[in-house]
Amino acid sequence: xxxxxxxxxxxxxxxxxxxxxxxxxxxxxxxRAGLITASDVDDAAxxxxxxxxxxxxxxxxxxxxxxxxxxxxxxxxxxxxxxxxRPETELLAGWVLDRIAGTDAPVVVDLGAGSGALAxxxxxxxxxxxxxAVERDPGAIEWxxxxxxxxxxxGDIPVEVLAGDMTDPGLLRELDGTVDVVVSxxxxxxxxxxxxxxxxxxxxxxxxxxxxDGLDVVRGLLVTAARLLEPGGWLGIEHADQQGVxxxxxxxxxxxWTDVADHRDLAGRPRFTTARxxx
Ligand SMILES: C[S@@+](CC[C@H](N)C(=O)[O-])C[C@H]1O[C@@H](n2cnc3c(N)ncnc32)[C@H](O)[C@@H]1O
Numbered sequence: 324x325x326x327x328x329x330x331x332x333x334x335x336x337x338x339x340x341x342x343x344x345x346x347x348x349x350x351x352x353x354x355r356a357g358l359i360t361a362s363d364v365d366d367a368a369x370x371x372x373x374x375x376x377x378x379x380x381x382x383x384x385x386x387x388x389x390x391x392x393x394x395x396x397x398x399x400x401x402x403x404x405x406x407x408x409r410p411e412t413e414l415l416a417g418w419v420l421d422r423i424a425g426t427d428a429p430v431v432v433d434l435g436a437g438s439g440a441l442a443x444x445x446x447x448x449x450x451x452x453x454x455x456a457v458e459r460d461p462g463a464i465e466w467x468x469x470x471x472x473x474x475x476x477x478g479d480i481p482v483e484v485l486a487g488d489m490t491d492p493g494l495l496r497e498l499d500g501t502v503d504v505v506v507s508x509x510x511x512x513x514x515x516x517x518x519x520x521x522x523x524x525x526x527x528x529x530x531x532x533x534x535x536d537g538l539d540v541v542r543g544l545l546v547t548a549a550r551l552l553e554p555g556g557w558l559g560i561e562h563a564d565q566q567g568v569x570x571x572x573x574x575x576x577x578x579x580w581t582d583v584a585d586h587r588d589l590a591g592r593p594r595f596t597t598a599r600x601x602x
Contacts, residue, residue: 511566513536574598
């Protein structure tokens, strides 16, 4: 373990000890805490562990190696072709749940669903919600569908998974003016920005890049959200650290929105913008 942690630290991995523990736990089929009592590590397990550590040192995301990503109360399947959900997005899911608390059958649309982290968490934590998950990337939507089916098998209410472009004026026309909350963690990285190797080499390009200022997709998303939401309905959009002023300004200048606000994550970084459709 010490050797693996050193190898990962030398490779510039941010949390080398934790990653080494999670990889060994994955190989042995136990949790991190379970490692304390795991005494039998046979040669085959050591070999498999060393191979995974070498891949992690080559900056393959931890979640691609374990095939799982934790998000709020769910464990989602992830791998090549889909964006790995990030812990900071859990706050945006929490914000959606606060908005629909006390409503029996709220209509929620997640634009750019990826693994389904937001949509499936909302359906899991607010069982009456009618949730639609929209995804454009044919590779990513396989993961959305897989995770949605797994949640149904686990007893959650089905989420509708729809192949579509969040900027398409014809998207979900049947829901026009009826949606309680539109939520999105869209691609928002400005073209050419430096990102870690795990991101550049393994997150799908369609999940990341958002044009010169990172807000190209968001401009189209705002038009779609304005059309879908009922008067007084809510919109929540995640953004990059540097967009905490630009995105609220974009929403205000689009017109038709009230209560425009920006929210920080637990590290104090600007993380998502919310607004309300004018009544
Ligand atoms: C940053 S990822 C977020 C995924 C997931 N919602 C999450 O929070 O982990 C953005 C997702 O939006 C999808 N996407 C990008 N452009 C899109 C578009 N125009 N319409 C629909 N989905 C799009 C990407 O394929 C990707 O899955």
